[in-house]
Amino acid sequence: MVDVLMESWGSTRMATRGRLVDLRGARGFVAESDSGPDWLGYANYEIEGSAMEIVALESLAQGQGVASALLAACVSVAREANLERLWLISTNDNVDAVRYYQRRGFVLVAVHRDAVTLARRDLKPEIGLIGEHGIPIRDEIELELPLAIWDEFIERYSWPS
Numbered sequence: 001m002v003d004v005l006m007e008s009w010g011s012t013r014m015a016t017r018g019r020l021v022d023l024r025g026a027r028g029f030v031a032e033s034d035s036g037p038d039w040l041g042y043a044n045y046e047i048e049g050s051a052m053e054i055v056a057l058e059s060l061a062q063g064q065g066v067a068s069a070l071l072a073a074c075v076s077v078a079r080e081a082n083l084e085r086l087w088l089i090s091t092n093d094n095v096d097a098v099r100y101y102q103r104r105g106f107v108l109v110a111v112h113r114d115a116v117t118l119a120r121r122d123l124k125p126e127i128g129l130i131g132e133h134g135i136p137i138r139d140e141i142e143l144e145l146p147l148a149i150w151d152e153f154i155e156r157y158s159w160p161s
């Protein structure tokens with residue numbers, strides 16, 4: 001697990017809304033290949049009060065529905081726990097992720113200006129300065145999956161057990 005996280009994020013810790021989450025202790029799911037122990041992807045989440053935050057989501061097998069199925073597993077946990085909110089943070093440079101989440105029904109609820117700049121300074125100096133598409137990494141973009149579509153999301157994106 002640590003090797004995968006280090007390769008993808010440069011750390012086992014994720015900065016989100018002014019705090020660090022160590023993914024080694026976070027709850028979540030791993031999608032594995034039927035043919036061996038290879039990871040196809042993973043999702044980690046935290047529950048606080050009546051809300052679940054997806055703190056990490058990565059598909060290591062693009063285009064196979066891995067990330068969507070992992071998200072559906074998280075939504076199922078939120079539904080079973082009678083939570084009221086499911087949300088996540090992306091960064092301003094990660095336009096592909098923001099597009100991905102919006103296509104699946106997530107809505108933009110906030111832009112936290114300079115939040116990544118502050119996290120880099122105060123919490124996680126290994127956060128890069130320049131991200132995808134040559135865009136400076138500065139802001140956190142908060143997205144939420146509306147409660148009204150959780151059941152539809154689970155039905156549409158869950159993998160058979």
